[in-house]
Amino acid sequence: MARSLSRSNRHSTNDVETEAEWSIFLSAAHGRADIVEQLIACGRVQATLALPLEPQAVRGRATLVQRVIALHLALQSETRVTERDVILHQIDAGVRSRGGAAESASSSSSLTLVSFSIVPSDPGEGMSAELVRQRVASLSFATGVLRSLESVHGDEVSVAELREEPAVGAGGVGWDDVGAGVGLGFAAAGVGSGRGPRGEGLVGEAKCVQYDINAVDELGCSALHWAALNDRKTVINALLERGIRVDTASHEGQTALHWAALKGHIRATDALCRASAEVNAVDKWGFSALMRAAQVTNS
Numbered sequence: 001m002a003r004s005l006s007r008s009n010r011h012s013t014n015d016v017e018t019e020a021e022w023s024i025f026l027s028a029a030h031g032r033a034d035i036v037e038q039l040i041a042c043g044r045v046q047a048t049l050a051l052p053l054e055p056q057a058v059r060g061r062a063t064l065v066q067r068v069i070a071l072h073l074a075l076q077s078e079t080r081v082t083e084r085d086v087i088l089h090q091i092d093a094g095v096r097s098r099g100g101a102a103e104s105a106s107s108s109s110s111l112t113l114v115s116f117s118i119v120p121s122d123p124g125e126g127m128s129a130e131l132v133r134q135r136v137a138s139l140s141f142a143t144g145v146l147r148s149l150e151s152v153h154g155d156e157v158s159v160a161e162l163r164e165e166p167a168v169g170a171g172g173v174g175w176d177d178v179g180a181g182v183g184l185g186f187a188a189a190g191v192g193s194g195r196g197p198r199g200e201g202l203v204g205e206a207k208c209v210q211y212d213i214n215a216v217d218e219l220g221c222s223a224l225h226w227a228a229l230n231d232r233k234t235v236i237n238a239l240l241e242r243g244i245r246v247d248t249a250s251h252e253g254q255t256a257l258h259w260a261a262l263k264g265h266i267r268a269t270d271a272l273c274r275a276s277a278e279v280n281a282v283d284k285w286g287f288s289a290l291m292r293a294a295q296v297t298n299s
Contacts, residue, residue, distance in 0.1 A: 024211045028223035028239070031232040036223060038119050040242065043129035043210040047136045049114040050202045051146050055093040058112045058149070062088055065114060068148045073118070073135055075144075081120055081132060089115040129208040137206035213244045220251035228256040228272060231265035236272065246277045253283035261293040269293075 027035040038044075049069075051058065058065060066086045073081040094111035118132055135141055216222050224244050227235040236256075240246065247255050257277040260268035269289075273279065282288050287295075 024215065024223045025217050025221070025226050028232060028235050029226040029230050031227075031230065031235055033232075033235045033238040034121070035119060036235055037238060037242075038121055039211045040213050042120055043208055045118040045129050045132045045136055045206065046209055047116060047118075047133075047203055047206040049116070049142055049145060050094055051112045051114065051142075051149065052110065053112045053146070053149060054110045055091065055112045058114065059091045061149070062091060064152065065091070065145075065149065066116075068145050068152070069116060069118075072141055072144045072148070073132065081118055085118050085121050087117045087119065089117065091115075129210065133206050133208050137203050139202070142203045213239065213242050214248065216248065216250075220249070222248045222256070224248065224256040225250065225254075225259050228260040228265065228268045229263060231260070231263070231268045233267045233271055236268055240271070240275045246272060246275050247281060249281070249283075253281075253285075255281050255289070257281070257289040258283055258287075258292055261289040262296060264293065264296040 024036055024039045027039065066088055067083050070081055070083040070086045090113070092113050092115075094113040118136070120129075120132060214222060222244065224236065224239050224246065225248075226232075227239065247257075249255050255277065257269065257272045257279065258281075260272060277289075279290065280288055
C-alpha cells in the first residue's frame, strides 16, 4: 500500500501525495475513519488546474497551493471548505500549444498541472460535492488561484488578502471552448484541451465522485475488506454502524472475515464475528475463514 500523508502533516510539508486518502478503499486501509465517513456522507471533488507557471516553482510551494485553493473556495462561504479538506495528488509539467499544434518542450511556454481532490469535512446543511464542483469549475476560481500564486511571495496568505485582489470576471473560457483569436491553447494528456487568454488559469476534469457504503473495487472488495486486511478496528466499527454488508464476497469468494483471518488479525476478526459475519462461508478454493486462520497458525 502506497504511503500517504496524514491530514495533520499536510500543513507542514511541501511533499505532494501521489497516492492520497481520496479513495474510500485506501482510506479504510489507512485507518482513516473520518475520511471514510466524509466520503460516504458527501463524496469528493476531483479536478486539475492548468496554470501558466514554472512547474518547479509551484512544486516547491505545494503547501501554499493547498492553502490558496482552500481560501478561494472559502470566499464562497456556503462551501465551508478548509485547508484540511484539500488533498494535492500531483504537480506536473503540461504542454501548451499555439493554434492547436503542440509545441516542442524547448519552444513551449511553461505550464503547470495541479491535480487535487476536495473532501469537505464540514459539509453543512444543503452542501454537496456538486456545489463545490461548480465553484472549482469556474474560470474565476482558476484565475484567482493563479493570481494569488503570482502575488504571494511567502507561504502565508489570508482571505482578507485575497479579497483585495482585482475582481475576476464570471465569464471566460473553459477546457472545451475553442475559438479564433482567444490566445494560447492548453493541452495535456488525460486532462483534455481548450483555449484561454494569457494570464488565466483553466480547470479540467472537475467532477464529483460519490461513494456508496457497499461499493466494491476492481477486485470485488468493499471498504470493509481493506479495513479488515489492515486490522483497522475503528474503521470496521464505523462501517458496521453505517450498515455496510458484512458478508460481501470478492471475485474470489472471500469476505472481510477471510481477509482478517488470513492475516491473523484478532481485533478485526472479533469485530466482524460480533457483527454476525458468516463464519462458514467458503471462497472459490473451498476455504473458510477458520481454515485460513489455521494456515496462518501453521506458517
